[in-house]
Amino acid sequence: MRLRCAVLDDYQRVATGIADWSPVTDRVEVTSFDGHFVDEDALAAALAAFDIVVTLRERVPFPASLLARLPRLKLLVASGMRNSVIDYAAAKAHGVTVCGTPSSSTPPVEVTWALLLGLARGIVTEHEAVRSGGPWQSTVGADLHGRRLGLLGLGKIGARVAQVGLAFGMRVGAWSQNLTKERAEEVGVELAPSKEELLAGSDFVSVHLALGDRTRGLVGAAELALLKPTAFLVNTSRSAIVDQEALLAALHAGRIAGAGIDVFDVEPLPADHPMRSAPRLLATPHLGYVSRSNYATYYGAAVEDIEAYLAGSPVRLLG
Template structure:
């Protein structure tokens, strides 16, 4: 009996192009879904006849209720080696093996700098004006050299962002609850005395923390109020780390110079969401990890995970 595999949220329709699925073609039929399924009912209905599901990052939650409604599901492959929206205990209880894939921190670093540079030099505003016959030069760019870049988090992504900042000649400092002087010295950055000091003294603030109980809502109204009115905030980590209402208020009231955001409280972002029309905002549709090399890794290793599972020796198990 042939098995059926669903590939979720294949927005660009590239899942079967960027990996060689021939290793499992004799045993598995692959169906790619370019549309996003909203809500548990729609998702459960779409996946009812599938034995295997491949999902990207944390786009689609898999709670206990969903596993209960998918009795045919035996293997769930999620890109990356950590996924907070999968109920691993429920997966195990329903006999579903969960596997992951490799993931490079480099694409999010590059997008972080794309957003930061775009904000600093008014790229979108100036490009739109040039193409529409608008004013010739309407913005005055913010300098990077000699300015302070404050990083919330100095892990795999944050440390790489730091090194680029240093190459620009920026003064780079970092803070997180467990960041040590030794780690800061290894990367070559200053250890901020507190989050409050980092926010108040930085010209650019970039978020690179893992979402958890201690970081959810970490930057609220009081924290954003500490930032300079000339400062920029970039978040390519997780939307919930920054209070979305507080951020929108700060942007509308001009209390910060601008924000670059790649992550949102609801994804895909609804058509009428206020983030779509907020002033001083440079936003991208969660592109941080969306690059050819990363997708080749995700889908290529998803095929490996499927083959190993079918051979009775699952690899890269999560849980």
């Protein structure tokens, strides 16, 4: 009898076609779920009959309480080599092997710039007007050349965002709690003296930090109040870095020109979530890592992980 493998959150229904699963299909039956399970009870019921689970990024938490309800589960594969929503100790206690995959080859730099440019030039508003017969040229675009781009975080992703900003002729500054002058100079950007100065002096602010105790709620009501009324905020990192209630209040009050958001406190967003109707908001459904090449990498490596596990030599172990 073949083992059963569940692929979670395959929204686009591409998991079984974008990678070659033939090395394991003689021993593994693969089932793809194109919807999201909204609570632990539904997830536990759906996965009760599966031996292997493949999950993308950090879309689905695997706490101890869930792992205890999946006695058949033996292998959990998560994309990337870091995952903050899996209880590794509980997985080990329940005999579950946890494996990762190579990291994304195209991190969310492109989506960051899609949001930033869309905001700056009112792309969605103007597109909808053209298609519906609405007013011709109702917005006045914000220039990028000569304006300041402020980056919260200058790691791998932040540095690549910075390079694009420099190519546009922007002045680029960056700040994070551990950022050094040497690192800023290496990337070719200014080191902001403080978070407050970066926010107050930037025309566009983009978040590129990992979520942790020091960054959770890093941008709250006080920080948003420092932004110029003409400034735009972009977050393609983690939603909890920016206080969602404070951001909604700033958008509704018109205290900032707009925000581009790809990450949310609840995903998928419920139909009545206030982010769906907030003014001055350009929102995308967490598309940062959703690309053909990334999916091919993730699912192709998941097949490798499963094959190695079946051979008794697991690879890319996490935990």
